[in-house]
Amino acid sequence: MSDPIIKIQNMNKWFGDFQVLKNINLEVEANKKIVVCGPSGSGKSTLIRCINRLEEHQEGDIIVDGNELSEKTKDIEKIRAEVGMVFQQFNLFPHLSILDNCTLAPIWVKKMPKKEAQELALDQLKKVQIDDQANKFPGQLSGGQQQRCAIARALCMQPKIMLFDEPTSALDPEMIKEVLDAMVSLAKGGMTMIVVTHEMGFAKEVADEVIFMDEGMIIEKADTKEFFANPKSDRTKLFLSQIL
Amino acid sequence: MQTFNFLKPNRDNIKNYSIIGSLLVLVSLIDVISNAFLQINLTFFLPGSLTNLFPLILGLIGLNMMRIDYSGNKTLDLLNKNINTNNFNALLTLLILFSIIKVLPQSLSWMILDATISGDSKDACTGTGACWTYIKVWFRRFMYGMYPNEFHWRINTAFILVIALGFVGYFMKENLKKYLALYYVIIYPVIAYLVIYYLISGGSFGLQWVETGAWGGLSLTFIVSFFCLIFCFPLGMIFALGRRSNLPAIKYISICYIEFWRGVPLITVLFMSSVMFPMFLPEDFFMDKLVRVIIAITLFEAAYCAEVIRGGLQSLPRGQYDAAKSLGMGYWKMHIFVILPQALKLVIPGIANTFLALVKDTPLIFVVGLAELAGMLALAKTNPKWLGFAMEGYIFASIIFWIICYAMSKYSYNLESKYKTER
Numbered sequence: 027m028s029d030p031i032i033k034i035q036n037m038n039k040w041f042g043d044f045q046v047l048k049n050i051n052l053e054v055e056a057n058k059k060i061v062v063c064g065p066s067g068s069g070k071s072t073l074i075r076c077i078n079r080l081e082e083h084q085e086g087d088i089i090v091d092g093n094e095l096s097e098k099t100k101d102i103e104k105i106r107a108e109v110g111m112v113f114q115q116f117n118l119f120p121h122l123s124i125l126d127n128c129t130l131a132p133i134w135v136k137k138m139p140k141k142e143a144q145e146l147a148l149d150q151l152k153k154v155q156i157d158d159q160a161n162k163f164p165g166q167l168s169g170g171q172q173q174r175c176a177i178a179r180a181l182c183m184q185p186k187i188m189l190f191d192e193p194t195s196a197l198d199p200e201m202i203k204e205v206l207d208a209m210v211s212l213a214k215g216g217m218t219m220i221v222v223t224h225e226m227g228f229a230k231e232v233a234d235e236v237i238f239m240d241e242g243m244i245i246e247k248a249d250t251k252e253f254f255a256n257p258k259s260d261r262t263k264l265f266l267s268q269i270l
Numbered sequence: 271m272q273t274f275n276f277l278k279p280n281r282d283n284i285k286n287y288s289i290i291g292s293l294l295v296l297v298s299l300i301d302v303i304s305n306a307f308l309q310i311n312l313t314f315f316l317p318g319s320l321t322n323l324f325p326l327i328l329g330l331i332g333l334n335m336m337r338i339d340y341s342g343n344k345t346l347d348l349l350n351k352n353i354n355t356n357n358f359n360a361l362l363t364l365l366i367l368f369s370i371i372k373v374l375p376q377s378l379s380w381m382i383l384d385a386t387i388s389g390d391s392k393d394a395c396t397g398t399g400a401c402w403t404y405i406k407v408w409f410r411r412f413m414y415g416m417y418p419n420e421f422h423w424r425i426n427t428a429f430i431l432v433i434a435l436g437f438v439g440y441f442m443k444e445n446l447k448k449y450l451a452l453y454y455v456i457i458y459p460v461i462a463y464l465v466i467y468y469l470i471s472g473g474s475f476g477l478q479w480v481e482t483g484a485w486g487g488l489s490l491t492f493i494v495s496f497f498c499l500i501f502c503f504p505l506g507m508i509f510a511l512g513r514r515s516n517l518p519a520i521k522y523i524s525i526c527y528i529e530f531w532r533g534v535p536l537i538t539v540l541f542m543s544s545v546m547f548p549m550f551l552p553e554d555f556f557m558d559k560l561v562r563v564i565i566a567i568t569l570f571e572a573a574y575c576a577e578v579i580r581g582g583l584q585s586l587p588r589g590q591y592d593a594a595k596s597l598g599m600g601y602w603k604m605h606i607f608v609i610l611p612q613a614l615k616l617v618i619p620g621i622a623n624t625f626l627a628l629v630k631d632t633p634l635i636f637v638v639g640l641a642e643l644a645g646m647l648a649l650a651k652t653n654p655k656w657l658g659f660a661m662e663g664y665i666f667a668s669i670i671f672w673i674i675c676y677a678m679s680k681y682s683y684n685l686e687s688k689y690k691t692e693r
Binding site: 075078080103104106107108109110111113115117118119120121130131134135136176179180183 | 587589590592593594595596597598599600603607608611612615689
């Protein structure tokens with residue numbers, strides 16, 4: 027078995043007095059797809075935001091691709107460049123065109139020549155089927171198109187890991203499918219993915235493992251089939267009965 | 271049930287009613303106009319007080335006859351929606367119209383018809399109107415201050431050069447565009463300073479030295495505003511970012527700076543810069559008064575700019591920071607490419623506000639002996655040969671300031687619509 031690409035050990039995190047994450051232990055191997063689910067406020071988003079240090083943890087270790095994340099980490103930008111992230115609210119840059127949204131980071135962070143970056147961006151936009159919108163601004167696109175653009179933007183950095191923070195929660199039911207399709211094809215391409223989502227259909231289709239969280243703790247972690255067919259804890263059973 | 275609807279139009283008779291109504295309004299206006307301009311009282315046959323009220327009553331009846339919710343006629347609907355919504359608004363409309371008409375003849379005759387512009391001494395002004403001769407004779411002083419007449423071309427050339435250099439950005443080649451900000455923030459001010467120093471101050475290249483004490487008038491207004499504007503903006507940006515910094519030292523220095531400069535009046539800052547400041551300097555160190563004043567105003571306005579820009583930074587959603595960070599951008603890249611372009615776009619109205627206030631604050635430098643446009647005015651009106659023309663001078667100055675400020679605010683509207691993208 028290869029070394030895990032993400033390793034979290036005994037991690038605790040507080041917001042003020044409130045402990046959001048309690049004793050998290052998690053290992054993710056390369057090319058695996060993990061789905062994180064659980065009720066709102068259970069700390070799922072905070073957990074994956076810790077993985078690229080958008081949130082700081084107070085105790086324990088997080089090791090991403092051999093680099094430990096802590097206050098001493100000098101090149102946090104370098105690690106973040108390897109970890110793509112897609113947000114619930116898309117967070118596209120509204121003052122830039124779709125194409126510029128995708129080429130900004132490759133040009134200025136990875137120092138890629140402009141032409142090469144544009145070709146790469148168009149290629150990625152084509153994969154999520156919005157290459158014909160490349161010169162529009164984010165405000166002119168539908169929610170689903172914006173989210174697919176956000177996926178393409180993250181992929182333009184050619185990351186090793188992709189984090190998805192409830193990518194479909196802000197979308198109309200019709201648009202959820204087009205975003206999930208893009209994620210499924212990405213998963214089939216072999217990307218390492220951690221996805222926070224309530225789309226259990228997606229979890230069944232692509233996930234290798236499912237993690238169920240509640241009140242800041244990992245309650246259950248199991249292979250996908252096992253998780254849905256045979257949940258162990260009562261809390262998981264209750265959650266599944268409500269969501270399925 | 272048929273209600274009494276005399277003077278109330280409906281969709282069927284609105285055409286006739288509106289014609290009669292507008293005729294009545296027209297008659298009332300003609301009455302007021304003939305009264306104001308020709309001193310003819312068309313309603314002499316009415317008793318005294320009624321004569322004055324007559325046009326008002328006539329106009330009100332007229333407007334009342336034209337009032338309808340929706341007629342389909344564009345002009346009429348526009349009129350009804352905006353100035354004729356009810357009797358009270360109709361009354362206000364008429365009163366405002368009438369007072370403008372009443373005031374117009376006097377001001378027209380004072381400013382234009384009875385005014386004098388010929389001659390070149392006070393004796394030419396014998397009429398009852400304004401004495402524009404005063405402005406004409408003093409015009410060069412108002413524009414250039416005490417700067418020697420034969421050297422005025424130097425100021426003109428310097429200004430034309432500086433303006434031309436300002437347009438360089440438009441003609442820059444595509445591959446140089448990324449240096450645009452650098453050019454405007456650092457290179458352009460330095461070049462402008464050198465141009466103004468060597469051309470207006472002189473002292474080398476065979477140009478005679480003219481000390482800054484002789485500078486004045488509108489050209490000084492421009493010089494002071496220009497340098498303060500281009501320096502206070504980047505400085506304000508730095509302090510705005512500094513105040514939001516995570517590093518305590520930078521954060522508290524910025525807070526102290528902003529709160530200090532916002533807490534003192536500009537006039538004391540100017541006094542300090544010209545009277546107190548030189549006392550703390552080493553004896554052999556000399557800094558021109560004008561430079562000190564420009565630095566003082568810049569530091570002062572930078573604090574205001576900083577707070578305006580901070581408002582813009584705060585209005586951006588946190589997601590924009592998250593997205594930029596997650597793409598691997600560091601602090602500076604994130605701010606230069608993602609945060610500042612959006613924040614600055616949002617604060618264009620606020621920045622325009624600050625800049626306009628700055629331009630209109632420049633007359634305060636008169637307290638330290640620098641006579642820009644308003645200062646020259648104050649000097650000229652106390653000149654014994656030209657006593658009694660303060661009014662003309664201040665009207666002239668307000669017109670000039672209004673033109674400058676209106677141009678600036680128009681430009682800021684243009685910028686706003688130019689950089690408007692939908693969120």
